[in-house]
Amino acid sequence: MKIKLEIFEGPLDLLLHLIKKNEVDIYDIPIAAVTEQYLVYIEMMKELNLDVAGEFLLMAATLIHIKSKMLLPVSEEITEEEESEDPRLELVRKLLEYQRYKEASLELDTRQILGRDVFTKSHFLMDGIESDGTLVDVSIFELLEALKTVIEKAPKTIGFDVSIEKVTIADRINFIMELLGKEKSITFFSIFPFGSTRADIVITFLAMLELTKMHVIRIFQSVEDGVIRLYTPEIISQESEACP
16 A cells, blocks of 8 residues: 655755755765665655655656766866866756745744744643643654664564554554543654654554554654654643633
8 A cells, every 4th residue: 555645855855855864065065975865765655565656766867867968077278277167067056946936935824833843932831741842743664763763772573464464553553542531732753652662663654654644643843852742633722722
């Protein structure tokens, strides 16, 4: 079963995420390292049976092509005055244009988001304790990054197949909702019990994404400490309505 998500972002979002994560200059992208990391994300999405659109694969091919061009030796016939154009230049142009578009879009949406998706310290209670900093939406790529951390700690097994596991996505949906029924919010890592197998982790992650797709839960990250937490819309609404 392929899972198609409304919260999925595009290949340019993934590249911007990798540039930010690696803290590199967008005008001087280390194409080899970024390409390698990009391909790791693609493999993770395929392993999770997420619907990887053709544009992701096209970007992968583009990155590999740029990488190969940069590895080619510079022709001796090209003088300093006739230096060939940097193979990364067109990609940088697209990233900058897309970044400007996103920033403009966020600016237009700021008034609607304030008080709905972003909560200041004085406006939000987390597990009965006032939260530090603000809470912001989490991208799918940040969730995949957190998932990698969980999988790396899982017991090592030889291969796995989701289809033959006894635990189902429905089981994990119930598990997550039971946890949220006991607490106002739960951390991302708390939905993966200690000793969970790789298959259990993948199924739980898919269950979380399915709940997000159905708008049953919301996922936010603290700007202060980077902690990712899951909330129910009802809890968020009650807390925000209680604010003066």
